Amino acid sequence: MIISACNETIALTEKKSEFPTKAYKLNENGSVHSTSIDIEDFESSENCKSCHEDHYKEWSESMHAYAMKDPVFFSGWNGEQQKRHETGERFCIQCHNPVAFVSGVDLSGFLTAEDLEASDHPQSIKEGIGCAVCHSMTELSPSIHTEDIIAANAKYFMNPGEGVYYGSIENPVENDYHASEYNPAFPRSEACLPCHDITIRGVEAEITFTEWNRIPGLAMGNLLSCQECHMPVTTRPAAKDGPERVVHRHTFVGVDLDLTRPAEENPQIDEVKSLLENAVELNFGWPNDSFTATVQQGDSLYIPITITSLTAHSLPSGVSFAREAWIELTVRDTDESLLFQSGLVATDTSALDLLDSNLVLFTSTLFDENGEETGSVTDVHSMENNSLLAFSKQFRQYLFPLPIDYSGELSVHARMLFRSFKPASLSSHPDLLKNLPIIEMESISETISVTPL
Ligand code: HEC
Ligand code: HEC
Ligand code: HEC
Ligand code: HEC
Ligand code: HEC
Numbered sequence: 001m002i003i004s005a006c007n008e009t010i011a012l013t014e015k016k017s018e019f020p021t022k023a024y025k026l027n028e029n030g031s032v033h034s035t036s037i038d039i040e041d042f043e044s045s046e047n048c049k050s051c052h053e054d055h056y057k058e059w060s061e062s063m064h065a066y067a068m069k070d071p072v073f074f075s076g077w078n079g080e081q082q083k084r085h086e087t088g089e090r091f092c093i094q095c096h097n098p099v100a101f102v103s104g105v106d107l108s109g110f111l112t113a114e115d116l117e118a119s120d121h122p123q124s125i126k127e128g129i130g131c132a133v134c135h136s137m138t139e140l141s142p143s144i145h146t147e148d149i150i151a152a153n154a155k156y157f158m159n160p161g162e163g164v165y166y167g168s169i170e171n172p173v174e175n176d177y178h179a180s181e182y183n184p185a186f187p188r189s190e191a192c193l194p195c196h197d198i199t200i201r202g203v204e205a206e207i208t209f210t211e212w213n214r215i216p217g218l219a220m221g222n223l224l225s226c227q228e229c230h231m232p233v234t235t236r237p238a239a240k241d242g243p244e245r246v247v248h249r250h251t252f253v254g255v256d257l258d259l260t261r262p263a264e265e266n267p268q269i270d271e272v273k274s275l276l277e278n279a280v281e282l283n284f285g286w287p288n289d290s291f292t293a294t295v296q297q298g299d300s301l302y303i304p305i306t307i308t309s310l311t312a313h314s315l316p317s318g319v320s321f322a323r324e325a326w327i328e329l330t331v332r333d334t335d336e337s338l339l340f341q342s343g344l345v346a347t348d349t350s351a352l353d354l355l356d357s358n359l360v361l362f363t364s365t366l367f368d369e370n371g372e373e374t375g376s377v378t379d380v381h382s383m384e385n386n387s388l389l390a391f392s393k394q395f396r397q398y399l400f401p402l403p404i405d406y407s408g409e410l411s412v413h414a415r416m417l418f419r420s421f422k423p424a425s426l427s428s429h430p431d432l433l434k435n436l437p438i439i440e441m442e443s444i445s446e447t448i449s450v451t452p453l
Contacts, residue, residue, distance in 0.1 A: 030152030032104030041161025044123035067128030
């Protein structure tokens with residue numbers, strides 16, 4: 001049962017902070033009707049580099065810096081603009097480019113990241129979710145809910161352009177460049193709103209925050225916050241010439257990589273692997289049904305397996321419909337020849353066999369108004385979510401008929417694997433598809449002996 005006994009989130013987002021906030025008003029299409037925020041109010045992250053060198057380097061390798069560089073984003077965004085002329089451009093921009101959103105800069109007409117890069121727009125627009133987006137935050141935002149008119153309606157509370165940056169250092173040392181203000185909102189999971197939580201037509205389309213918020217007991221005390229796992233702490237100066245402090249890494253490692261280059265050349269690959277290796281546990285057997293190490297010739301091979309989530313939201317989460325996590329199970333005889341398999345793919349980009357009745361697969365599927373499968377989140381009318389719930393256990397089983405004449409040892413090997421894109425969803429991006437890695441999350445082995453009759 002999922003319960004959420006705490007309404008502190010609401011209380012916090014409605015509470016007015018002591019900081020001034022620059023307002024903007026939207027029309028029914030999600031475009032700015034009036035705004036007190038000017039595009040020049042946002043500094044480029046480049047301006048922070050000289051003093052916050054480590055934060056800058058980490059951020060620049062993160063997906064936040066990739067939000068307006070991602071070719072998959074550009075094709076989806078252009079598709080949305082064609083489908084919904086009035087609202088499509090703003091809808092995606094509200095999270096992928098808050099700077100353009102709140103200042104009302106129209107970005108329609110850019111087909112690729114290269115086009116945008118070559119334009120006269122300021123750097124702050126080209127860099128997606130830069131330092132100034134998050135560090136102008138004065139108050140927490142609520143989640144985004146969109147109904148049948150798929151229009152942007154994100155509420156940001158920010159005070160950019162006044163030479164002050166907000167953060168979680170309680171006693172920041174002064175500097176000549178900007179004023180610093182301590183804002184207790186920063187260490188909270190709600191600081192990742194509005195972007196990491198959206199429902200569309202009542203469908204829980206991308207609800208990482210809500211999944212976390214539903215774990216009883218966490219939200220109340222801000223225990224196990226998003227930052228704890230995605231902004232791990234380290235000790236170093238927070239700025240040039242500043243004192244040593246406990247600071248937060250800005251790599252924002254998740255499951256995704258910039259696929260415009262080979263995975264092994266990606267600066268985040270090792271951290272993505274390590275995050276995924278710590279996300280689940282696999283065990284043969286169930287609590288009341290242990291793994292049978294000996295079977296009789298002619299019997300069926302029955303392999304129970306327990307999958308335990310160590311993750312504080314679903315796995316996959318967010319754009320779960322694009323991702324897939326599954327178990328590859330192989331059974332080999334003493335000659336290493338394969339007797340059975342489930343979830344085994346020939347290459348990193350081969351499709352899974354969805355007709356395999358043994359397949360253990362964690363993903364979600366979106367359906368449009370005709371009940372047809374769709375890859376477009378804005379067309380969603382219903383959703384089938386088979387993600388592994390936060391900190392849950394699943395008990396699954398494999399059943400294979402043994403060859404009647406086989407006796408001897410069998411080796412059973414199970415691996416949980418992750419792919420940040422279902423290969424089919426990258427079919428229009430073959431150049432990215434070739435860089436898509438399968439990442440091993442966990443691997444276990446056992447031996448079964450088949451005793452002769
Ligand atoms: C001239 C150097 C310098 C530049 C340039 C600079 N900062 Fe800072 N910043 C500092 C110093 C020094 C501190 C205080 C560090 C400390 O107390 O450990 C600081 C602190 C901060 C804090 C923490 C505030 C708090 O109370 O938690 C944030 C956030 C911040 N800077 C953001 C930025 C951003 C964003 C930029 C670029 C737009 C930027 N800084 C540019 C020197 C600089
Ligand atoms: C997606 C939002 C986001 C972006 C983008 C971002 N930060 Fe932060 N930053 C945070 C949060 C949240 C914290 C506080 C984490 C905590 O205390 O749990 C933080 C903390 C800090 C601090 C205080 C020291 C520390 O690490 O705890 C500094 C300085 C800082 N950020 C600078 C920057 C600079 C410079 C950039 C751009 C290169 C940047 N940040 C980009 C969200 C962001
Ligand atoms: C202004 C909107 C915004 C805010 C605020 C924000 N994010 Fe994000 N985040 C995004 C977007 C958009 C992406 C995906 C960018 C892309 O891949 O194109 C993303 C990507 C990520 C990823 C990588 C996901 C993956 O699949 O690899 C992680 C992890 C992440 N964010 C964590 C956080 C955390 C933690 C916070 C709060 C401290 C936060 N974000 C605040 C918009 C935001
Ligand atoms: C206990 C550690 C932990 C906490 C707390 C946590 N995450 Fe994660 N996060 C993970 C792990 C592990 C993964 C990789 C497995 C997965 O996708 O679920 C991940 C993946 C993600 C992804 C990529 C999801 C996908 O499958 O595309 C995003 C986005 C993200 N986290 C954001 C958040 C946000 C926002 C919060 C807070 C509401 C948060 N995380 C809290 C551990 C954590
Ligand atoms: C509510 C905020 C929000 C809106 C609106 C939004 N996104 Fe995102 N988007 C995110 C976040 C957060 C992530 C990262 C989630 C994750 O990794 O699971 C993301 C990830 C993505 C990714 C995956 C990036 C990658 O390379 O893996 C693509 C593509 C994308 N968004 C495209 C779009 C398009 C196109 C639209 C408009 C139709 C859109 N988004 C609207 C927040 C948003």
